[in-house]
Amino acid sequence: MKKTRSPVESRGKISESTVRRLSSYLRLLHEAEARGQETISSEELAERGGTTSAQVRKDLSFFGSFGKRGLGYSVPELLREIEGILGLHRRWRVALVGAGKIGSALISYRNFQRRGFEIQAVFDSDREKVGQVWGSQIILPDEELERVLAENQIEIVIVAVPGDAAQKVVDRVVRAGVRAILNFAPVRLRVPDGVALRNVDMVMEMEGLTFALSSRE
């Protein structure tokens, strides 16, 4: 496997938390646009985004200069800019591995479609599920994974299989050339450099809450 630097590293200073804040500014901008608001200050972005206005200005300055002193940022302009930075100015070809309850929730999640994530294939290893129709998708047998990922030039794979099956799925997906994985399985997965991996881990978030509650008692 060819080793490449992660994109975050190669950009120098863009940390995962910066990217998260950009996502959160984007959300506030969508809300402002829906209200018909034309400009937004760094203070407003900061307050509603749970950070400081200095941080907002610093985050945005990484990517060029937006906004005019005293006038704030133009909502539609900043919105398009952040969408561009996050790669949301285009649609993405996504596949889902694992047609369980979480997969089912994802496939009917309107925000996914709206943000340009198009689930173009769904796989499962369970013979009972293969062939079932989910929205516009027919559930495919997992043997077809490599072929279908390649033919559809899938860019992002969502892994929603049980923990003990997840690493194998990820290894196959990576060998098939996919460079971005969203993992719902409650395990820590290994991917080579150059493959972006994010985890959605509900139990871990719950453990953060029970830690907070416990340390208070």
Place this chain on the structure above:
Amino acid sequence: MKKTRSPVESRGKISESTVRRLSSYLRLLHEAEARGQETISSEELAERGGTTSAQVRKDLSFFGSFGKRGLGYSVPELLREIEGILGLHRRWRVALVGAGKIGSALISYRNFQRRGFEIQAVFDSDREKVGQVWGSQIILPDEELERVLAENQIEIVIVAVPGDAAQKVVDRVVRAGVRAILNFAPVRLRVPDGVALRNVDMVMEMEGLTFALSSRE
């Protein structure tokens, strides 16, 4: 609303990322225990947890001294200790607000039960859903939220309602005295000091991936 210091602050130096690492060590320990492994080194915890052995030792030293030099940590002992730190040595009373697809995935999620999270009430504002039976739960009308939270002494509320309804739900839950909230709605919620809030945000994780893919192009 009385202002209280957050439990994390009051403990001094335990950051959210430390707590996340503890969760991740715990997972490795569960796997090791399932394999019948008796001891584990900080190197093994580090490597599989994606950190350094110095970090592992530092994280664990916050909470007392575990492990013997050269012998590593006893798997069952360290497992119980971390469970204790994270508050997982007991069961937690949980309620779910929002009986949609995500709620449905959660209620049938075995890892939730297994880790001691007992969903004891489910609410929805949709008259069509109220009265439906989900596992051992009957979906309750959301007007009963405050009463049921109090009567059942619910400790953690999971919010899985649409974005525009989420803040109102959270305000009611907080007024009812709940001090921990897990949010699935794609909005940034405001809670007073002393209330622990964690977010599970799939779209934000996807945006992290599209950022990574885009900055590589």
